[in-house]
Amino acid sequence: MRSSTAPLTPVEVLELSVRGEPVGAASVAALVRAWLDGVATDAQMGAWCAAACAQGLGAGATEALTKALVASGDRLELATLGPTGDTHSTGGVGDSTTLAAAPIAAALGVRIAKASGRGLGHTGGTVDRLEAIPGYQVDLPLDRFVRQVRDVGIAVIGAGARLAPADARLHVLRDETGTVRSAGLIAASIMSKKIAGGAGAIALDVKVGDGAFFASVEEARGAATAMAALARPWGRRVVWTISSMEQPLGRRVGNALEVREAGEVLRGEGPPDLRELAVRVAADVAEATGVIAPGEGEARAAAAVSDGTALAVAERWVEAQEGDPAVWSDDGALPAAPERRVVGAPGGGWVSRLAARRVGETARWLGAGRLHRHQTVDPVAGLELLAKVGDRVEPGDPLAVVHARDPALAGRGAELFLHAVELADAPPEPIPLIIDRGGDDA
Ligand code: URA
Numbered sequence: 345m346r347s348s349t350a351p352l353t354p355v356e357v358l359e360l361s362v363r364g365e366p367v368g369a370a371s372v373a374a375l376v377r378a379w380l381d382g383v384a385t386d387a388q389m390g391a392w393c394a395a396a397c398a399q400g401l402g403a404g405a406t407e408a409l410t411k412a413l414v415a416s417g418d419r420l421e422l423a424t425l426g427p428t429g430d431t432h433s434t435g436g437v438g439d440s441t442t443l444a445a446a447p448i449a450a451a452l453g454v455r456i457a458k459a460s461g462r463g464l465g466h467t468g469g470t471v472d473r474l475e476a477i478p479g480y481q482v483d484l485p486l487d488r489f490v491r492q493v494r495d496v497g498i499a500v501i502g503a504g505a506r507l508a509p510a511d512a513r514l515h516v517l518r519d520e521t522g523t524v525r526s527a528g529l530i531a532a533s534i535m536s537k538k539i540a541g542g543a544g545a546i547a548l549d550v551k552v553g554d555g556a557f558f559a560s561v562e563e564a565r566g567a568a569t570a571m572a573a574l575a576r577p578w579g580r581r582v583v584w585t586i587s588s589m590e591q592p593l594g595r596r597v598g599n600a601l602e603v604r605e606a607g608e609v610l611r612g613e614g615p616p617d618l619r620e621l622a623v624r625v626a627a628d629v630a631e632a633t634g635v636i637a638p639g640e641g642e643a644r645a646a647a648a649v650s651d652g653t654a655l656a657v658a659e660r661w662v663e664a665q666e667g668d669p670a671v672w673s674d675d676g677a678l679p680a681a682p683e684r685r686v687v688g689a690p691g692g693g694w695v696s697r698l699a700a701r702r703v704g705e706t707a708r709w710l711g712a713g714r715l716h717r718h719q720t721v722d723p724v725a726g727l728e729l730l731a732k733v734g735d736r737v738e739p740g741d742p743l744a745v746v747h748a749r750d751p752a753l754a755g756r757g758a759e760l761f762l763h764a765v766e767l768a769d770a771p772p773e774p775i776p777l778i779i780d781r782g783g784d785d786a
Contacts, residue, residue: 401528420542466704555700583783598726
């Protein structure tokens with residue numbers, strides 16, 4: 345008979361996980377190890393992720409996965425740099441929040457040390473957005489990353505190469521097997537990068553709604569508390585904002601387009617929802633590190649935008665990572681799509697729904713994300729949203745502009761986009777953006 349503490353073989357873990365039966369933490373750790381050592385295959389790991397999506401992943405298994413992902417690479421400790429912070433979104437559409445929130449927080453005195461990932465499913469990723477900036481280096485050696493955090497006050501890199509590299513592999517697998525939507529897998533993926541990245545305070549933007557990976561506020565809150573619990577033993581403080589992803593955030597979806605929109609926010613312009621959330625997340629991380637007193641973060645973050653200090657920090661940050669700092673202010677500094685197609689309203693009325701998931705899938709199909717691992721992301725692909733929920737349109741009024749590499753893609757993108765839109769005879773109820781906040785006490 346098997347000893348109760350002996351780790352199960354990968355196939356035994358799969359058989360139990362598919363049936364939703366618990367496997368011990370040691371068996372999860374052994375499965376991940378076997379996969380990284382080439383003893384378990386990508387197909388087996390993909391099957392395990394599918395089981396996690398269908399049956400859930402318990403707290404012990406989530407913690408074991410997190411530790412295994414952290415142990416797959418280096419782990420930084422940044423306490424000697426002073427108050428360090430990091431931000432992360434659980435994934436949304438048009439979600440360039442981090443690109444604006446991170447330099448705003450740095451302008452308030454937080455040393456931002458951010459380890460990011462690529463897009464998952466229909467949602468965008470910070471690394472893909474940053475790669476739309478000409479010259480920007482996402483893959484810095486860790487000693488240079490730490491020096492930049494110290495000297496410039498902000499560095500944002502792709503976690504993949506050195507920090508939790510197994511998570512980057514798992515990203516690819518989950519992305520192409522449609523196994524992103526599991527609270528446990530998401531928590532382990534995010535927190536492994538945050539723990540390895542070394543920042544002392546972490547502000548999470550936990551999305552809920554049609555285009556998010558969490559369908560209900562309860563689910564989002566559960567994931568947020570689980571992520572805080574994962575970070576606590578490592579001495580990290582986690583705070584979170586739960587925000588709506590019923591419709592895309594802002595008015596641009598796609599990598600270069602979102603960099604442009606984050607630049608507008610940094611210049612005190614841009615769509616009000618993106619501005620509000622970027623200021624909120626910056627305030628969260630500034631208050632969590634203690635550089636700003638509780639309750640004062642929002643006003644201070646807004647002031648850092650209006651007095652230009654956040655924009656100046658963003659320029660120094662991008663320059664330090666060899667990117668063109670003009671991207672925040674000069675549209676011509678970013679790559680642009682050769683083909684643009686205006687999508688007209690099929691009828692008149694109020695826009696009552698702009699389904700974030702369908703918009704994200706349209707952008708992914710245009711090339712802003714990937715459908716499988718062999719695709720490369722097209723930085724110029726995406727959509728500009730000219731009407732959002734609550735706007736009134738007449739038949740033929742422009743609803744969106746599709747940005748595409750060629751006319752065929754643009755035409756198909758326009759067709760797909762229309763599936764996201766619903767028009768009604770009466771104005772819809774407004775969708776609240778910020779739904780809840782919480783986190784570890786100081
Ligand atoms: N962001 C991540 O880094 N991982 C996930 O699984 C989801 C969002």
